[in-house]
Amino acid sequence: MALTQEQRESVQAAALQTRIDTIRMVHAAECGHPGGPLGMADFMATLFMRHLDLTPENRHAANRDRFILGNGHTCAGYYSLLSQKGLIPREMLLTFRKMGSLLQGHPHLNHDLGIDFSTGSLGNSLSAALGMALAAKHNGWDARVYSASSDGESQEGQIWEAATAAAHYGASNLTVLVDFNNVQIDGYMRDVMNVRDLREKYEAFGWHAVDVDGHDVDAIDAALVAAREETERPSALICKTLIGKGVSFMENQPGWHGVAPNDEQATTALLELGVSADEVMGMIAADK
Template identity: 75%
Template sequence: MSLTKEAKARIESAAHQTRVDVIRMVNAAACGHPGGPLGMADFMSTLFMQHLRLDTDNLLDPKRDRFILSNGHTCAGLYSLLSQKGVIPRDMLMSFRKLGSPLQGHPHRNPELGIDMSTGSLGNGLSVGAGMALAARMNGWDTRVYVASSDGESQEGQVWEAATSAAHYSLANLTVMVDFNNVQIDGEMRKVMNVRDLREKYESFGWHAVDVDGHDVEAVDRALCEAKEVEDRPSALICHTLIGKGVSFMEGQPGWHGVAPNDEQAAQALAELGAA
């Protein structure tokens, strides 16, 4: 079934709010990673607003869906979406990266805030996600486990150990969404260490895998629906995105991987987003 007009509008509004929050949070903290979460905002909003069963009503239910942000440095976007779901108090957002705040610069596990795993050290999330998916199946739960990953993270060998075991155990309740933006901390991914065609790779590991435009929320929704229909293998969505999407001077620029906009740049970014 395709997205209703209302559902599409809800997702687009969440993506917009995510981008605005990310700029404000990273600017206020004067450090952090704006580029990744701006690029991921559309596919993450599709997941959070349309598919992921994680909200204030089921937060402490062990059977609820799980989400792991394995590319943990992009967490400003996750915190924004959790606040939009009512799980993280909105007024906590501005404590991002401050001493003592639960909203650290890389996620610190805190199920009461919807943060299901501590991440930041790249490479681990898919392994833990596979374990959660296997445990859920053994318990007879209909829990789905979603893991966000990235092209840079796909250089980690452990990702492929996890991909092997998830296929071996036919973990149909596991879905990875890879932010494929051809950027990593040191520049262009294809120049630093080319991970090549991740759809082909996941497929060859025994996964259901598709390429999707990570900014086309209808296409992302269709791919997430399709993943739920696959009964015998895990699913990988290779989400092709533009780092910094929505802010002209950040788009496509590896330099915005992990640099905070100053006050002037933040004002320009917010003006471009229509939120000045």
């Protein structure tokens, strides 16, 4: 079923909050990765708000849905969404990347916070997600396993070992959402190491694979519904995104892969995201 206007607006509000939190967290930490989470915000918000069955009540249940962030460096947005779902206290967000904080610069497994796997070293995520998906099937659980990955992570050989095994074992309860932004740490992906057409690749590996506009929440929601309806094959959503989406000077700029905005840049970013001038002044001061 298509999203109602109310549902669409609620997902878009969650995506906007994710972008605002990302800017504030990376600004406050004075380090981190703002570009990726801004680009992923729309498909991550659709997944977290509409599909992923993870709540404060069920977080310790063995048979609940799982999520693994393969491109772990984009965790500011992930933490924001976990806080919007009530798993991470909001006041914890600004401790991001500070000494002693549970919110490390890459996710550390913590079921209290809803974090299902430690990531940061690219390439492991799909294997881990596949293990969880097969375990759920083995136990007869009606649980789905989602992972986020990226064009950069798709350069890792282990991803393709997992893709082979997932199709072979018919892990139809597994869905990967790939952040395809043509950017990685050192520049444009097509210049550094072109992974080419990932939809064709996943399809050739035996997956149900679709290209989707990674900023169109209706299209993402429909693709996630179709993935749930698959009974034989794992599903891959190749989400075409713009790194830095929503902040004009960060869009499509590899330089914003892993650099924190200074006070002036954070102010401009928050204003562009629609935060009022008064609120922005308060935020910049509070982030210190």
